[in-house]
Amino acid sequence: xxxxxxxxxxxxxxxxxxxxxxxxxxxxxxxxxxxxxxxxxxxxxxxxxxxxxxxxxxxxxxxxxxxxxxxxxxxxxxxxxxxxxxxxxxxxxxxxxxxxxxxxxxxxxxxxxxxxxxxxxxxxxxxxxxxxxxxxxxxxxxxxxxxxxxxxxxxxxxxxxxxxxxxxxxxxxxxxxxxxxxxxxxxxxxxxxxxxxxxxxxxxxxxxxxxxxxxxxxxxxxxxxxxxxxxxxxxxxxxxxxxxxxxxxxxxxxxxxxxxxxxxxxxxxxxxx
Amino acid sequence: xxxxxxxxxxxxxxxxxxxxxxxxxxxxxxxxxxxxxxxxxxxxxxxxxxxxxxxxxxxxxxxxxxxxxxxxxxxxxxxxxxxxxxxxxxxxxxxxxxxxxxxxxxxxxxxxxxxxxxxxxxxxxxxxxxxxxxxxxxxxxxxxxxxxxxxxxxxxxxxxxxxxxxxxxxxxxxxxxxxxxxxxxxxxxxxxxxxxxxxxxxxxxxxxxxxxxxxxxxxxxxxxxxxxxxxxxxxxxxxxxxxxxxxxxxx
Numbered sequence: 001x002x003x004x005x006x007x008x009x010x011x012x013x014x015x016x017x018x019x020x021x022x023x024x025x026x027x028x029x030x031x032x033x034x035x036x037x038x039x040x041x042x043x044x045x046x047x048x049x050x051x052x053x054x055x056x057x058x059x060x061x062x063x064x065x066x067x068x069x070x071x072x073x074x075x076x077x078x079x080x081x082x083x084x085x086x087x088x089x090x091x092x093x094x095x096x097x098x099x100x101x102x103x104x105x106x107x108x109x110x111x112x113x114x115x116x117x118x119x120x121x122x123x124x125x126x127x128x129x130x131x132x133x134x135x136x137x138x139x140x141x142x143x144x145x146x147x148x149x150x151x152x153x154x155x156x157x158x159x160x161x162x163x164x165x166x167x168x169x170x171x172x173x174x175x176x177x178x179x180x181x182x183x184x185x186x187x188x189x190x191x192x193x194x195x196x197x198x199x200x201x202x203x204x205x206x207x208x209x210x211x212x213x214x215x216x217x218x219x220x221x222x223x224x225x226x227x228x229x230x231x232x233x234x235x236x237x238x239x240x241x242x243x244x245x246x247x248x249x250x251x252x253x254x255x256x257x258x259x260x261x262x263x264x265x266x267x268x269x270x271x272x273x
Numbered sequence: 274x275x276x277x278x279x280x281x282x283x284x285x286x287x288x289x290x291x292x293x294x295x296x297x298x299x300x301x302x303x304x305x306x307x308x309x310x311x312x313x314x315x316x317x318x319x320x321x322x323x324x325x326x327x328x329x330x331x332x333x334x335x336x337x338x339x340x341x342x343x344x345x346x347x348x349x350x351x352x353x354x355x356x357x358x359x360x361x362x363x364x365x366x367x368x369x370x371x372x373x374x375x376x377x378x379x380x381x382x383x384x385x386x387x388x389x390x391x392x393x394x395x396x397x398x399x400x401x402x403x404x405x406x407x408x409x410x411x412x413x414x415x416x417x418x419x420x421x422x423x424x425x426x427x428x429x430x431x432x433x434x435x436x437x438x439x440x441x442x443x444x445x446x447x448x449x450x451x452x453x454x455x456x457x458x459x460x461x462x463x464x465x466x467x468x469x470x471x472x473x474x475x476x477x478x479x480x481x482x483x484x485x486x487x488x489x490x491x492x493x494x495x496x497x498x499x500x501x502x503x504x505x506x507x508x509x510x511x512x513x514x515x516x517x518x519x520x521x522x523x524x
Contacts (some may be wrong), residue, residue, distance in 0.1 A: 050378055142361040145323055149433075150375050151350035153343075 010268050020178060037233050043155040044229075045162070051190060053139040058161040065162060065228075066169030073119055073173050074180045077110070080118070081181030082188030084109045089194035102195045103203020106185035108212070115177035116216040117264050120223035123170065128231040132252035135235030136245035145238070159232040163225065170224035171217045178216070215271045222267060223260050230256045274299050275320065275431065275463055280329035282312075282319050284419055289315050290487045293329070298454075300461045302454050302477045306468055307484035308509060313467045314358070316484065317435055320465065321353060322346055333431070351383035354424030356434040360416040362408040362423070368395070369404035372423045379427060394422040398452060418452070425456060432457065432464040437471055450476045471510060474498065484507065 048054045088105040135158055138144050147154040182204055189195040195203075231252035238248045274296040282290040290312045297303040305313050318324045320331055322338065327402050331338045333349050341349070374393045376382060382390070395404070398418040408416060417437060424432060435451060438446035454477040459465040468474065474481060478495040483506045491503040498510060 053377055129370075137364075141359055141364075142357040143363055146355065146357060146361040146363075148323060149321055149350060149353055149355045150378065151347040152378055 036237065037229070040155055040159075040233055040236060041229060042143040043153060044159045044232075045154060046156055048156060048160065049152060054157070054161055057157070058180050060166050060207060061161045061165035062084050062169055065130070065165050066173070069123060069126060070176060072122065073177050076122060077114065077119070077177040077181040078184035080114050080186030081106055081110055081186075084114075084181075085185035085189040085200075086192060086194065089189060089192070099195050099199040100203035100206055102189060103185070103200040104206050104262055105203075106189075106200075107182055107204040107208075110178050110181035110185070111212045114181060115174045116219040116223065117260065119177045120170075120220065120227065123173070123223075124227050124231075124260060125253050127166065128252045128256045129229045129249040131228060132235040132249045133245055135159075135232055136238040136248045139236060139238045140241055140245060144145065155236060159228070159236070162232065163228045166224040166228045167221055170220050174216055174220040178213070218271060219264065219267050222263055226259045227256045230259060240265060274332075274334060275465070276330075276332040278332070279482075280316070280319060280331065281327045281500060282315055282324060283327055288487055290319065290321040290484075292482075293489050295482050295492070297463055297465050298480060299463045300458065301464070301479040302457050303463070303480045303482070304468060304474060305465065305482050306474055306478075306480045306509070308469060311484045312487045313469075313484055314435055317433055317465065317467050321355060321433055322350070348370070349429065352430040354427070354429035354432045355415065356424050356432070356437055358419045358436045359365065360408070360413075360420040360438055362411075362416055362420055364408055366407075367404065368406050368408075368411070368419050369402070369459045371408070371419060372426055374427045375423065390426060391422075394426050394430070395419070397425065397456070398422045413440050414442075414449065417441065417449055421449075421452060423454060428460065430462060432462045434464070434466040434469055436469070438468060438470045443472065444473065446470065447476065453477065469509075474510075485509075 044249070085102055085106045088102045092101060092105075144154045144158070147157060186197065186200045186204075189200050189230075190197050234248040234252040234255070235245075238244050277293055277295045277297075280293040281288070293316060305316060307313050309421070315324060319326050322331075326339055329339070333352075336345075336349065338346065338349055351381055362368075363374065366374065369388075369391055372394055373387050376387045376390060380387070391404070395401070398416050399423050400422065402413060403411070403415065403419075408419070411419065432453070437449050437453060441449065450473050453464060455468060456462065467472070475495055478498070481493055481495065481498055482489060482492075483491040483503070485505045491498075491501055491506045495502065498506070501507060501510075
């Protein structure tokens with residue numbers, strides 16, 4: 001029995017040391033990846049070889065990553081605005097609450113959270129996976145090597161235009177999300193008969209704080225940077241074949257989403273406290 | 274001239290290339306041959322600087338390439354052209370845009386001059402009426418030709434070809450080989466070709482280096498390769514039954 005007890009203790013020690021080693025390895029891996037991410041950013045923000053070509057590339061990214069996202073953002077915003085309005089209406093049926101609060105609730109939900117955070121999560125899925133797959137495919141098919149051989153700073157040429165395009169265009173998407181969402185709320189509320197158009201219009205103007213728009217746009221810019229750089233990082237360092245490109249796309253969406261949620265908390269505390 | 278001295282390269286502590294020393298001559302088609310996984314591609318990518326080497330020296334004429342910083346390497350790279358195994362054409366660009374890319378990036382030529390140069394390079398590799406096609410619309414052989422056209426767009430001093438014949442039928446493979454040899458002589462380039470195709474060796478091999486398991490086993494030319502004493506090389510050269518038969522019959 002004593003031997004068994006000793007083995008048990010020994011076993012626990014081994015398990016504990018294994019746990020510590022595994023934890024250390026994870027930490028080293030995290031720090032290595034973080035270091036590579038910073039080095040990639042350094043490479044991305046170096047002086048462009050030919051600014052005119054970068055400008056052309058940025059314009060094409062405006063279309064790929066910005067204009068092509070308007071549809072999905074508009075559709076989702078419209079229905080989110082509608083649902084928020086209906087849910088607010090059914091949860092505030094008490095006659096004590098003035099009806100215009102439904103419009104106010106829709107407006108603030110759209111501005112504070114949906115247009116920036118939820119839209120960013122949607123874009124992490126659409127744009128993030130697109131970026132990781134595009135750059136990852138270029139890596140495995142040696143197109144990035146071809147750029148390097150020509151003497152082109154591949155990281156800067158491929159990633160910088162995407163960053164500029166999303167930083168400039170995502171705030172526009174946010175404004176579109178706000179407008180379409182509130183419009184959707186108004187339509188749904190009046191069609192369902194839970195609020196009159198006058199009440200809804202009064203509600204969306206009531207106690208309006210313009211800073212909320214600024215807050216939302218600041219968050220959007222941060223989230224755009226996270227989506228583009230994290231997804232590009234995942235794609236740029238892909239090794240292997242199509243399976244790894246698929247994995248990189250998934251990782252891009254997951255890591256971007258987690259970071260968006262984390263920074264949402266931090267930015268809210270910093271900007272609204 | 275490109276000179277490699279005592280090059281060592283490993284991945285995750287596992288040596289892939291050990292003490293490789295070779296001189297690649299100007300105006301000649303230099304071949305690196307060996308079995309799949311022998312380290313040919315790693316050697317080629319180390320020479321062009323896509324892989325960082327552990328130790329050794331890579332000289333381009335009198336410049337120690339592997340010790341240069343990014344800007345220094347960029348200068349040498351502006352004199353390089355490379356044909357990749359999978360062609361590595363940019364998917365989102367047309368044939369014309371692919372060939373024009375290095376001209377757009379590194380020259381201040383006018384649009385007309387660039388178009389002229391693109392058409393000249395495409396003509397040189399026998400590609401006609403394909404300027405507006407995308408890489409996905411081209412056959413394997415056409416992709417290789419367009420990639421060669423892109424590689425020669427800036428009149429390179431050094432041309433690198435990684436398995437230029439892989440995935441091609443024997444006739445197209447011979448045409449690609451002949452094109453590489455012709456361009457090398459015409460522009461007096463230093464050309465290095467990675468291959469495991471014995472047809473290429475016998476067609477264009479002016480200088481041949483045989484790599485096996487990360488080591489340089491043999492060096493010579495196409496006339497010497499059939500009479501070598503190196504057993505590993507003989508196993509590689511006379512791998513198929515027809516070649517073995519020819520060897521035993523002495524023909």
